[in-house]
Amino acid sequence: MAARATLSHDDYTVGWICALPLEMAAAKLMLDAIHPSLPRPPTDQNTYILGNIGDRNVVIACLPSGAYGIVSAVTVATQLLSSFRSIRFGLMVGIGGGVLNGNADIRLGDIVVSQPTDTSGGVIQYDLGKVLSGGQFQRIGILNRPPKVLLTALATLQAHHFTEESRILEFISEVRAKMTPRIAANFI
Template identity: 55%
Template sequence: MPCPALDDFDIGWICALAIEAAAASEMLDEKFEPLQEQDAADSNIYTLGRIGNHNIAIACLPVGQYGTTSATTVAKDMLRTFSNSLRVGLMVGVGGGIPSPDHDIRLGDIVISCPDGTSGGVTQYDMGKITVGGKLQRTGSLNSPPRCGWQNCKNQEEFQPT
C-alpha cells in the first residue's frame, strides 16, 4: 500500500528489541511502503502501517543499544520526521514490572502507568536504591504522562480512556 503523507501519522511506537518490533508489525491492519521522505538527521528505520483509523510509525532501538539514552534518541529522531502530526508516543515492549502483594504482574500482562501522589506513574530503577529492608527508595522520578484522559485516574481499575 502506498505510504500516506508524513502529516497523516498520529502514533509513534518505539520498541527496545527487534522481536518486539516484529510483533508490533504483525499488529498492523495494513502495512505501508517505506517513507519517500525523511528528515536527514533521522537515522531510524520505520515500519509504517495502520491500525483502525490510526497511521502508525514503528521504530526500534539500534541492536545492542538499550537504555534511556537510546530510547530518547529514537524518539527525538522520530519527532524530526513526524513533528507536525504525532499525537501519541508509545514505548511498548517486555518491560519489567514491580510486583507487590497487591498486584500479581506476569509476562504478557498489560500495564498502564498512572500518576499517584509524587510518582509520575513510571518507576525507573536507576532512579532509586535498595535499602537495608529490601525496599526500593526512589532518588528521582520521571515526568508525568500527558494529562489528556488521565486526569481522574486513581488506579488501574478506574481508568477509562476518553
C-alpha cells in the first residue's frame, strides 16, 4: 500500500455515502485513520472525509444539508465516482427509515444487512412500488444485486457468526472511545 503522504484519488476503492451529517460523523468514527484531503476537481461539489478501515482506503461523502432524496444521492455518487475512478463498490449506510414487514421485529438501532433472494436484489426501494388498497406493497421494479465482492464478504461474516462471538460490542466500544461528549449525546 502507498505511504499515507503519497495517496492519490486512485488509491481509494470504497465509496461511502451518508444522507445525514450525523451518519457522516458515525462513518468518520469507524475509520482507523483519517487521511489528508486531496485536491477536488472543479466539477465536483462534494466535500470528502478520507481514511482507511484496515487495508481499504475509504472516501466518505454526505448529501448536501437539507437536500435529501434520490436526485441528491445520485449527484453525490456521480461526482464521487468521477473524482475517485478506482472505487470498486459504493455503500449508502445510515439510519433506516423503516421496514414494512410484519414478520420481522426490526427497530431503530438494529443493524440490518440485506442479501439477495430469488425475487429481490437485496434492497427494496419503496418508490419502485405502490401500496395497494389493502395496505399491501406491490413492487414495480427492482434494484441490482450487490457486487460479488460484498456478497462473498457477507458469506464470510455469516460463517464467523456461526463459529465465533460477535465483535459488534467491541466495535461499538471503540467508536464510543473516539467520541467527544457532545457527539456521544447524539448517539445515545
